[in-house]
Amino acid sequence: MWIGGASASPLDRQVRDWGERRRQHALQVVDSHTAGNPTRIIVGGLDLPEYARTVPLARAWLRDEADWVRRRLNHEPRGGALTCSVLPIPATDDSHDLGAVILEPGSYPPMCGHCMIGLATVVHELGLARGKPAGDGGTRYRILTPAGVVAATVREGPTTVALENVDSYVVASWPEVLDGHEVTCTLVYGGDYYPAIDATELGLTLDRSHADDIVRLARELSVRMAQRAVIDPVTGGKADIYQVMFHQAAGTRRSVTAVVAPPGVIDRSPCGTGSSALLALKIAAGEVDPGAALTTTSIIGSEFQVHAADVRATGGRQIVQPVVVGSAYINGFATVVADPADALADGFAPI
Numbered sequence: 254m255w256i257g258g259a260s261a262s263p264l265d266r267q268v269r270d271w272g273e274r275r276r277q278h279a280l281q282v283v284d285s286h287t288a289g290n291p292t293r294i295i296v297g298g299l300d301l302p303e304y305a306r307t308v309p310l311a312r313a314w315l316r317d318e319a320d321w322v323r324r325r326l327n328h329e330p331r332g333g334a335l336t337c338s339v340l341p342i343p344a345t346d347d348s349h350d351l352g353a354v355i356l357e358p359g360s361y362p363p364m365c366g367h368c369m370i371g372l373a374t375v376v377h378e379l380g381l382a383r384g385k386p387a388g389d390g391g392t393r394y395r396i397l398t399p400a401g402v403v404a405a406t407v408r409e410g411p412t413t414v415a416l417e418n419v420d421s422y423v424v425a426s427w428p429e430v431l432d433g434h435e436v437t438c439t440l441v442y443g444g445d446y447y448p449a450i451d452a453t454e455l456g457l458t459l460d461r462s463h464a465d466d467i468v469r470l471a472r473e474l475s476v477r478m479a480q481r482a483v484i485d486p487v488t489g490g491k492a493d494i495y496q497v498m499f500h501q502a503a504g505t506r507r508s509v510t511a512v513v514a515p516p517g518v519i520d521r522s523p524c525g526t527g528s529s530a531l532l533a534l535k536i537a538a539g540e541v542d543p544g545a546a547l548t549t550t551s552i553i554g555s556e557f558q559v560h561a562a563d564v565r566a567t568g569g570r571q572i573v574q575p576v577v578v579g580s581a582y583i584n585g586f587a588t589v590v591a592d593p594a595d596a597l598a599d600g601f602a603p604i
Contacts, residue, residue: 272590280326280589282338283379285371287581288555289521292371293326293338296381298588307345308352308397315340315354316361321599323356328600331589332358335518337365339372341381342397349397351382358603359515360495363400364444366525366557366577370414372396373405374581378412391415400444416525416577417562419444421533422570424485424492429477431455432470440483440492443529443575447498447512448478459501459509461552464519471497471513486568498527506541507548516603522579523549523557529575532559537571 272279281297299322305314315322325331326338335358342352353372355365373394376382384394384407391408404417421443429438429450436454441447452459457466474497483492499511508531512524520527528549535541546560556579563574591598 268588278591280322282326282587282589283375284584284587285375285581286584287367287370287374287522287525288551288557288579289553290367291332291334291336291521291584292368292581293332293336293587294372294375295322295326295338295340299340301342306342308342308354308399311340311342311352312354312361312399315356323358323361324599324602325591326589327356327358328602330597331591331600334603335514335520337368339365339368341372341376344382344397349395349402350384351376351394352397355398357514358518361399362445364398364403364419364526366416366418366444366527366529367520367522367579367581368525369396369398369403369405369416370525370577370579371581373407373414373416374412375583377407378583398444403444411580412582413578413580416579418525418529418575418577420487421529421573421575422487423534423537424487425483429474431474431477438474439534440494441498441530441534442485442487442492443531443533444526445496445530446485446492446494447496447527447530448474448494449498449500449531449534450474452499452501452509452511455499457499457501459499459511459552464552467499467511467519467552468513468517471499471511472517475513475515486570487572496527498524498531500531503550506545507550508535509550509552511552518603519552521551521553522555523551525557525577525579528557528559528577529573532561532575533571533573536561536564536573543573 282293338356340354384392387393393406406415424440426439512520512527543564558578
């Protein structure tokens with residue numbers, strides 16, 4: 254058999270035979286990236302138990318009984334950095350077209366903007382679910398997430414996704430001393446919670462050359478947040494805080510964002526839920542008009558546009574319904590396997 258060259262190698266039979274000999278558990282995935290951040294869509298190899306075929310029950314089953322899926326797909330040596338995965342779930346009622354369980358390197362978050370843009374792109378381009386016609390020739394997919402129903406409208410030529418995210422708002426604000434600087438820390442919600450600090454107050458520039466400083470300060474802030482219990486006045490529950498966000502104005506209605514996830518990995522994208530939260534913060538502060546769009550840029554230069562579909566006052570605070578516009582691209586089609594003799598079959602946690 255010829256190995257190499259431009260022609261595809263006829264490996265299907267060899268791969269099948271090898272898998273049978275090794276008794277592999279194979280997971281089929283479609284790999285994509287959204288503004289530089291990777292997402293793996295699980296499309297085969299995983300059978301949900303009969304009792305776990307809704308979004309909340311599938312999420313609980315994965316977390317409590319099948320966490321190896323998250324670790325195997327997201328962690329090195331098969332994943333890495335901020336690799337996230339999504340398990341699509343067939344719709345269970347007329348409120349949505351499909352469901353989604355989100356698997357991040359360290360948790361099962363309620364919502365992830367870049368993941369939903371990636372999921373919508375894969376679903377649309379491969380015909381994995383049916384959406385409904387939208388204006389301008391788009392197709393709208395309603396996706397049930399643990400945070401609620403979001404809607405993704407996919408338009409072609411080139412493909413863009415407009416993600417109607419969950420309600421976003423400012424939770425609380427307080428003074429903080431970080432790295433010897435007195436700063437204002439604002440906890441904002443955009444599907445996930447983010448303690449947000451203007452990097453200019455820290456004398457910090459948000460670019461790749463300052464990545465080490467960004468991570469160092471994010472870790473310091475995370476330690477502070479672990480010691481602080483914040484009650485969300487909208488939900489009445491304790492805010493689950495595991496990421497932090499630095500932001501910096503970069504012109505009229507433009508901001509650079511650096512969202513840092515544990516143990517210290519900077520989001521390659523501008524972060525969909527983070528951009529939603531930042532829009533809510535800036536509208537509340539009067540820095541962005543409710544009818545205007547905000548462009549958010551990551552430290553690798555990728556962009557999202559985010560605007561408010563609706564702004565309303567509830568309980569003395571502004572609630573913003575953000576729409577995040579971005580693009581995702583399919584990177585490949587993979588079968589992820591682990592040899593039974595491999596001590597790192599389920600990977601290792603990010604370093």
